[in-house]
Amino acid sequence: xxxxxxxxxxxxxxxxxxxxxxxxxxxxxxxxxxxxxxxxxxxxxxxxxxxxxxxxxxxxxxxxxxxxxxxxxxxxxxxxxxxxxxxxxxxxxxxxxxxxxxxxxxxxxxxxxxxxxxxxxxxxxxxxxxxxxxxxxxxxxxxxxxxxxxxxxxxxxxxxxxxxxxxxxxxxxxxxxxxxxxxxxxxxxxxxxxxxxxxxxxxxxxxxxxxxxxxxxxxxxxxxxxxxxxxxxxxxxxxxxxxxxxxxxxxxxxxxxxxxxxxxxxxxxxxxxxxxxxxxxxxxxxxxxxxxxxxxxxxxxxxxxxxxxxxxxxxxxxxxxxxxxxxx
DNA sequence: AGGCAAACAATATGGGTACT
DNA sequence: AGTACCCATATTGTTTGCCT
Numbered sequence: 001x002x003x004x005x006x007x008x009x010x011x012x013x014x015x016x017x018x019x020x021x022x023x024x025x026x027x028x029x030x031x032x033x034x035x036x037x038x039x040x041x042x043x044x045x046x047x048x049x050x051x052x053x054x055x056x057x058x059x060x061x062x063x064x065x066x067x068x069x070x071x072x073x074x075x076x077x078x079x080x081x082x083x084x085x086x087x088x089x090x091x092x093x094x095x096x097x098x099x100x101x102x103x104x105x106x107x108x109x110x111x112x113x114x115x116x117x118x119x120x121x122x123x124x125x126x127x128x129x130x131x132x133x134x135x136x137x138x139x140x141x142x143x144x145x146x147x148x149x150x151x152x153x154x155x156x157x158x159x160x161x162x163x164x165x166x167x168x169x170x171x172x173x174x175x176x177x178x179x180x181x182x183x184x185x186x187x188x189x190x191x192x193x194x195x196x197x198x199x200x201x202x203x204x205x206x207x208x209x210x211x212x213x214x215x216x217x218x219x220x221x222x223x224x225x226x227x228x229x230x231x232x233x234x235x236x237x238x239x240x241x242x243x244x245x246x247x248x249x250x251x252x253x254x255x256x257x258x259x260x261x262x263x264x265x266x267x268x269x270x271x272x273x274x275x276x277x278x279x280x281x282x283x284x285x286x287x288x289x290x291x292x293x294x295x296x297x298x299x300x301x302x303x304x305x306x307x308x309x310x311x312x313x314x315x316x317x318x319x320x321x322x323x324x325x326x327x328x
Numbered sequence: 329a330g331g332c333a334a335a336c337a338a339t340a341t342g343g344g345t346a347c348t
Numbered sequence: 349a350g351t352a353c354c355c356a357t358a359t360t361g362t363t364t365g366c367c368t
Contacts, residue, residue, distance in 0.1 A: 010348055026351080060349070065347095101353075102346085250357090254355095
């Protein structure tokens with residue numbers, strides 16, 4: 001299995017009118033990539049600029065950032081040609097690696113725009129190296145710039161940042177510096193294509209938590225009544241659990257619950273409702289073992305919601321009564 | 329019927345990070 | 349300039365049950 005570490009640069013509309021005229025939001029104008037073998041040694045590279053067909057003026061901010069101008073792109077090949085060659089170059093046995101979570105989506109959006117055959121019909125499993133960096137060297141949550149990570153690992157800065165090849169190269173260097181094999185359990189999933197049926201749904205168990213990505217649902221209520229979505233079976237052993245706190249939400253988008261597994265103790269579950277590419281609903285559910293503090297946090301959150309609502313009610317009712325009485 | 333409050337929903341806003 | 353993601357809080361609206 002090879003690692004395809006790639007990075008894209010893209011342009012966008014320079015003015016409002018151009019933005020509204022085009023269905024494509026970001027137009028890819030450069031692809032850079034490094035191929036690593038199983039030992040994460042570099043075995044090949046890929047780099048090509050792309051002649052734009054949608055935006056013919058460089059957005060000011062984008063241009064300042066990536067230092068590419070339209071003249072450089074004039075004689076380049078078009079996106080379908082370059083992208084097809086890039087995918088051919090990738091081979092057949094690989095996993096994509098990117099810095100951050102945007103590149104795979106934008107690649108697929110651009111390919112769809114030109115009606116190219118999709119990279120995959122399924123949800124793509126890949127490595128978000130930005131996330132791996134945080135897990136390997138920091139707090140597992142923070143999101144750092146590529147430059148920060150390069151400085152942190154004291155990687156030699158021999159090319160300028162914010163060009164596709166350079167950023168792919170640095171990302172590959174960072175990836176190669178992650179030695180703990182456990183970090184590589186932390187796959188990411190690009191949800192440009194979501195699971196189309198129950199069997200394609202994603203269930204992944206990490207070291208200390210598990211994640212579930214559902215198929216698409218037409219609306220929220222069908223999602224939130226689905227058996228598999230609401231299921232609170234223990235993610236470690238699959239056993240039935242006892243609900244300690246029923247599902248509750250503070251804003252209708254995030255739902256929380258606390259359950260107890262006889263063997264694995266208290267478990268916190270969280271459901272996030274999200275919009276899919278074609279405006280449907282899907283669910284990301286995470287489960288993790290909860291120590292007493294985490295359980296208390298959830299209890300506090302629940303009571304806080306209740307209290308703040310109660311307070312507001314009282315406040316508004318007092319205002320109502322005082323206003324009807326004509327008091328200040 | 330009308331008033332009230334809790335609970336439940338949905339949306340809006342503002343803070344942060346990152347990416348081009 | 350714009351996007352995505354994450355968080356938390358605020359605001360507004362709807363439903364439900366209980367009271368007078």
